[in-house]
Amino acid sequence: MKRIEARAAAEALFDRSHSPFGAFSLGSETHHAVTMPDAVRRCRWIAVDINATAFALFFSGPSAERAKLVPCFDSDYPSVATTTRLISGANSEDVVRHARVSTAPLWWADDAVAGAAARFAHLPWVERIAPLAPGSAGIAFPVHAERGQCGLVVFLGTAMTLPQHALYEIHARCFALFDAVARMRPAEAGRVGSITKRELECLKLTANGYTSEEIARLLKLSVHTANQYLTQSAQKLNAVSRTQAVAKALRLGLIE
Amino acid sequence: MTATAAQPSFDDVPTRLSSRGDLTAFLTQLAAGIGADSYMLVAVVHDQARSDARIVASNWVFDAIELIGKRIIATLAQGLFTAAPGIRPQPLVAAGAPDTGGLLSGEEVRLLDVFGHAELYSLRLDVGRQRLFALFSSAEPGHIDRSALMRGQMQCCYALSQVPQLLAAATTQDPLSDRERECLFWVSEGKTTDEVALILGVSSNTVNSYITHAIQKFSASNRAMAIATAIRSGII
Numbered sequence: 131m132k133r134i135e136a137r138a139a140a141e142a143l144f145d146r147s148h149s150p151f152g153a154f155s156l157g158s159e160t161h162h163a164v165t166m167p168d169a170v171r172r173c174r175w176i177a178v179d180i181n182a183t184a185f186a187l188f189f190s191g192p193s194a195e196r197a198k199l200v201p202c203f204d205s206d207y208p209s210v211a212t213t214t215r216l217i218s219g220a221n222s223e224d225v226v227r228h229a230r231v232s233t234a235p236l237w238w239a240d241d242a243v244a245g246a247a248a249r250f251a252h253l254p255w256v257e258r259i260a261p262l263a264p265g266s267a268g269i270a271f272p273v274h275a276e277r278g279q280c281g282l283v284v285f286l287g288t289a290m291t292l293p294q295h296a297l298y299e300i301h302a303r304c305f306a307l308f309d310a311v312a313r314m315r316p317a318e319a320g321r322v323g324s325i326t327k328r329e330l331e332c333l334k335l336t337a338n339g340y341t342s343e344e345i346a347r348l349l350k351l352s353v354h355t356a357n358q359y360l361t362q363s364a365q366k367l368n369a370v371s372r373t374q375a376v377a378k379a380l381r382l383g384l385i386e
Numbered sequence: 387m388t389a390t391a392a393q394p395s396f397d398d399v400p401t402r403l404s405s406r407g408d409l410t411a412f413l414t415q416l417a418a419g420i421g422a423d424s425y426m427l428v429a430v431v432h433d434q435a436r437s438d439a440r441i442v443a444s445n446w447v448f449d450a451i452e453l454i455g456k457r458i459i460a461t462l463a464q465g466l467f468t469a470a471p472g473i474r475p476q477p478l479v480a481a482g483a484p485d486t487g488g489l490l491s492g493e494e495v496r497l498l499d500v501f502g503h504a505e506l507y508s509l510r511l512d513v514g515r516q517r518l519f520a521l522f523s524s525a526e527p528g529h530i531d532r533s534a535l536m537r538g539q540m541q542c543c544y545a546l547s548q549v550p551q552l553l554a555a556a557t558t559q560d561p562l563s564d565r566e567r568e569c570l571f572w573v574s575e576g577k578t579t580d581e582v583a584l585i586l587g588v589s590s591n592t593v594n595s596y597i598t599h600a601i602q603k604f605s606a607s608n609r610a611m612a613i614a615t616a617i618r619s620g621i622i
Contacts, residue, residue, distance in 0.1 A: 231514035232547035233540075254401030255544040274512040276470065278620070298537035305512075306472030339611030373610045374576030380617045 169311050170207045173283070176303050177205070180292050182268075182285035186214045187311060189281045190226045198222055199282060202311060213286060216263040225262065229272035229280055235301060239267035253294055271304040275312035278381065283308060325384065329363040332356055334385045337376045399541065403548045409443055412545050417445075420534040422522040423502055426455070427511075427542075429518050429553060430463045439463035442518065442553065450501035454494055462508055462519045470510045471539055475532060479506040479523075498523075505530060509539045513546040515620045516553060561603045562621060569596040571622040574613045 169187075177185045186204035199218040204211050228236060237250040240261040250256055250269060262268065268286040275281070283304040292300065328349075335345045346356040364375035367382075379385045399415040400408060417425045426444035439459045446455055458478075462468055469475035479495055490498070498506065503523035507530060511518040520542050524530050546553060562570070565586070572582045579597075583590040597609060606612040616622045 229514065231516075231550060233512055233514060233543040234547045255541075272514070274515065274517075278515065280515060295537065298540035301540050302472040302536055304472070305470065309470060309472065336610050337614035339607035339614075341608070370576040371578075373573055373613055376610050377574035377576075377613050377617055380614060386618075 166203060166311075166314070167207070169307060169314075170203050170205075172307050172310075173203070174205070176283075176300060176307070177285055177287075180285060180290050180296070180300060181287060182290050183287035184211065184213065185286065186211070186217065186284045187281065187308065188218060188222075188284065189279065189312075190229055199226060202281070213263045213266060217284060222262070225259070225270065225282065228257075228259075229282055233272050233274075235269055235271050235297070237267075237269040238262060240265050249290060250292065253292065253297055255297070271301045273305050273308035275309045276383070278383070279308075279312045281308050281312070325363055325366050326359075329359045329366070330379070330385060332359040333363050333376055333379050336360065336372060337380065337385060401544075403545050405549075406443075406552055409545065409549055409552060413443055413542075414445070416538050416541060417522060420522065420538045421529040421531050422507075422524050422535075423529075424521075424523045426521040427518055427546075428459050428462065428521070429516070439519075446503075447501060450498070450503070454490075454497050454501070457494070458490075458506075458508075458521070459519075462521075468508045468510045468519055469539075471512060471543065472536075475507050475509060475535060475539075477505050477527075477530075478508050479503065507535060509535070509542075511539065511543050511546060513543055513550075513553065518546065518553070562600055562616070563596075566596045566600040566603075567616075567622060569593055570600050570613055570616050573597065573609060574617065574622055 173185050173187060177183075184205040187202045188199035189202055190199055199222040201210055201214050201218050204214040206214075225236060228234075235256045236259045237253075237256050238259050238261045239249060242265050249267060251258070256269070262270070262284070263286075266286055267288050267290070268284055269290065269292070270282050270284045273281050273283055331349060332345055335348065340348065342353050342356045342360070345351070346353040349356065351359075360372045360375070363379070364370070364372055367375045367378045369375040369378050376385075399419060400412045403409055403412055413425045413427070417423065424445055426446055427442040428439050429442050431438045431440055439462065441451070441459070444451070444455075467478055479490065479498055498504070502525040504525055505527045506521060506523040509520045509522070511520055520539065522530060522535060522538070568586060569582055572585055573579075577585065579590045579593050583593045586593065597612070600616075601607075601609065601612045604612050604615045606615055613622070
């Protein structure tokens, strides 16, 4: 950790006695969570701060055609709670669509849950939706990570408290948490490390519409070599065609 | 809702936006709330092979944008030196700021200072899958409250979520029909034309024609480029 970061982290922790971010403040949290249990623990801290009884983190599919929530972990980690399964089930399509176009938090409260109905009605920015799981009350924060991954951090509980000024901090901490989780998640990360600079150049030019012949001319290679680079990169990315290799490289952030 | 004493006036910014005027009022009040004098919102537009940045809203003076702002924006469009939500931001320009890797020369820092941007923060905003940048600066170093800045960052995300039409003008539209998008998506997953035809329950000629249309709409030269364009602009 660089000195300047250390200073900022220290400042965040000890600067003010009534730190609005709780014991582990926003800035310092990014340096934690390198494993899944760490991430779960961090999520639990957030849950405790808003008095939630359960939580879950979901990834949402990369496209509208796969509009569904994929659970990553929840408060029952390492197993998966029933509510989590319910949420990622049939109801999630609208929520995923929402997360693609808006960052506004969503909340719900089943009528069966007494007293929960008015829980978040006073908050600005948030939107009320139909319950994601029957008989529950909760709030869902859309989150996005560096490389375009999209997800949802959900907190459940009938006695949650979330004052307006805390809303922003909680959501920002969810962002930092999701970013940390998204960093450790790419299963392909280990494999794509072996892609060479030359192969990436060829992929990038393909993405920009160049044919193998044009790439060969631009990079002063033979057409066979250019094709070989593309085939190799497709193999390394576990893609069946060069088109899919381009798509995967873009989604993984290997090329811009 | 009464704000606690620790957050004076900060929670009073407008929370219902529908027009450009609302956005300007929101940004002005938000900037005042965090101790900033200037704001600028920048949308990154993915136009085929290039990334372009466009200013959505700003109260910078024209000369400052011309002389220095554009250069900063071009760097930010590549995702450099920008704090994501939840990451404690570091000033881009300030006395004793971390080395920004030669982003700005001494002369440029002086220029910024002259125009009232002695301290400059750059924040990433996520509005759904759309990514923007916000620059907040103050003429006096140390004026900007960093904790308030981080809360303001989230408020900006929420506010912009309410006015997608203002961003739509600045960003790539989705020109594709549902069917064309579906076809492109499956091809990007490595499916062949015949496989896509099977998945969608249409003939392979139809699939090819959908893809050809998509290629034309993007004025791309082939499938790979059409798919790259669609992914870059967040369509698939």
